[in-house]
Amino acid sequence: MRLRSGALFLVTLAALAMLLGSSLLAFDAQAQSQGDWIDVHFHLIADKGNLESFDEAAGTALQIMDTERIRTIIVMSPPRPRENFDIESLAGLVKKYGPRIVMFGGGGSLNPMLQKAGKSPEVPEGVRRRFEETAHRIIASGAKGFGEITAHHVSLSPSHGYESVPADHPLLLLLADIAAQHDVPIDLHFDPVPADVEKPSNLSSPQNPAVLKANLGGFERLLAHNRKAKILWAHAGADPVGYFTPGLVRELLGRHSNLALSIRPTAPFPGSMVHPEGAINDDWIAVLRDFPDRFVIGSDSFVVAKAYTGAEAPRIFEQRSEMQRRGIRQLLSHLPADLARRIGYENAERLYRLND
Numbered sequence: 001m002r003l004r005s006g007a008l009f010l011v012t013l014a015a016l017a018m019l020l021g022s023s024l025l026a027f028d029a030q031a032q033s034q035g036d037w038i039d040v041h042f043h044l045i046a047d048k049g050n051l052e053s054f055d056e057a058a059g060t061a062l063q064i065m066d067t068e069r070i071r072t073i074i075v076m077s078p079p080r081p082r083e084n085f086d087i088e089s090l091a092g093l094v095k096k097y098g099p100r101i102v103m104f105g106g107g108g109s110l111n112p113m114l115q116k117a118g119k120s121p122e123v124p125e126g127v128r129r130r131f132e133e134t135a136h137r138i139i140a141s142g143a144k145g146f147g148e149i150t151a152h153h154v155s156l157s158p159s160h161g162y163e164s165v166p167a168d169h170p171l172l173l174l175l176a177d178i179a180a181q182h183d184v185p186i187d188l189h190f191d192p193v194p195a196d197v198e199k200p201s202n203l204s205s206p207q208n209p210a211v212l213k214a215n216l217g218g219f220e221r222l223l224a225h226n227r228k229a230k231i232l233w234a235h236a237g238a239d240p241v242g243y244f245t246p247g248l249v250r251e252l253l254g255r256h257s258n259l260a261l262s263i264r265p266t267a268p269f270p271g272s273m274v275h276p277e278g279a280i281n282d283d284w285i286a287v288l289r290d291f292p293d294r295f296v297i298g299s300d301s302f303v304v305a306k307a308y309t310g311a312e313a314p315r316i317f318e319q320r321s322e323m324q325r326r327g328i329r330q331l332l333s334h335l336p337a338d339l340a341r342r343i344g345y346e347n348a349e350r351l352y353r354l355n356d
């Protein structure tokens with residue numbers, strides 16, 4: 001009897017030790033991953049079809065990832081006004097470097113179609129069909145979502161386009177349905193404007209119109225159109241226009257369950273999430289705490305290949321990318337550990353289905 005209870009004691013002791021060991025291990029793994037993140041919004045820039053140049057840019061990005069503790073990047077074309085490179089220039093990188101590099105498609109193909117069609121509310125049947133076929137082909141080619149797409153994009157330099165279409169344009173509603181069907185997100189650049197306003201003085205690029213038109217109604221109709229379509233609203237925290245505020249984001253998150261946002265925290269504007277001088281905006285932090293499952297990180301980093309011959313805007317943005325990543329490091333170390341993990345990578349894994 002005594003022997004049996006002695007054995008039982010030993011077994012219990014061993015089980016306890018194992019339990020303690022595994023929870024210590026789990027604790028250790030969590031501590032080690034503290035500060036890791038996934039970058040859901042990253043631009044590699046090279047001339048369309050110059051695969052060697054894209055590979056060189058990917059190599060630079062992988063080095064950045066190693067030093068910055070970025071587990072995965074999602075690469076995509078910026079939202080182009082005219083046709084440009086798209087998944088045909090990125091698919092080889094995914095094959096070679098996946099799962100560290102994931103791609104989205106449409107910025108250089110669907111978005112130009114949308115901007116062109118956006119000039120009129122009627123969409124010719126041929127255009128609609130081509131848009132739909134392209135969207136399905138993007139997903140069939142291995143893209144994990146659509147991006148970068150825009151409904152309103154202000155110009156930040158003379159070689160950086162101004163783009164505007166109603167956010168509830170029929171082609172965007174169609175894209176929402178296709179995204180829902182494939183269960184993939186749409187990465188949407190949308191500079192919100194609550195009421196018609198004269199162009200703010202900091203938007204000096206001649207490409208911007210004199211008056212920016214109210215656009216929130218269309219955006220909410222897009223969000224409500226198909227609740228299964230995940231809309232990933234890009235660039236929370238760094239708004240050049242002035243209306244992408246914590247208050248607006250809180251309101252829209254409350255009303256639209258299919259809305260999530262990627263954080264680009266740093267800008268030299270009042271109201272940015274992390275000011276370049278280091279101050280962190282408490283109103284933004286309060287929204288992150290109240291909606292811990294609805295934010296991911298998207299640095300909007302640019303890496304430009306040496307031989308790139310296109311417009312100069314990407315090289316200007318490349319120089320600002322380090323500042324953005326510094327703001328992200330600062331933000332993640334400011335947040336409580338569990339929130340930093342969720343926003344850093346857990347939410348991205350879930351919303352983008354990165355582990356499927």
Ligand SMILES: [Zn+2]
Binds near residue numbers: 148189234235
């Ligand atoms: Zn953007």
Ligand SMILES: [Zn+2]
Binds near residue numbers: 041043078079148300
């Ligand atoms: Zn972007």
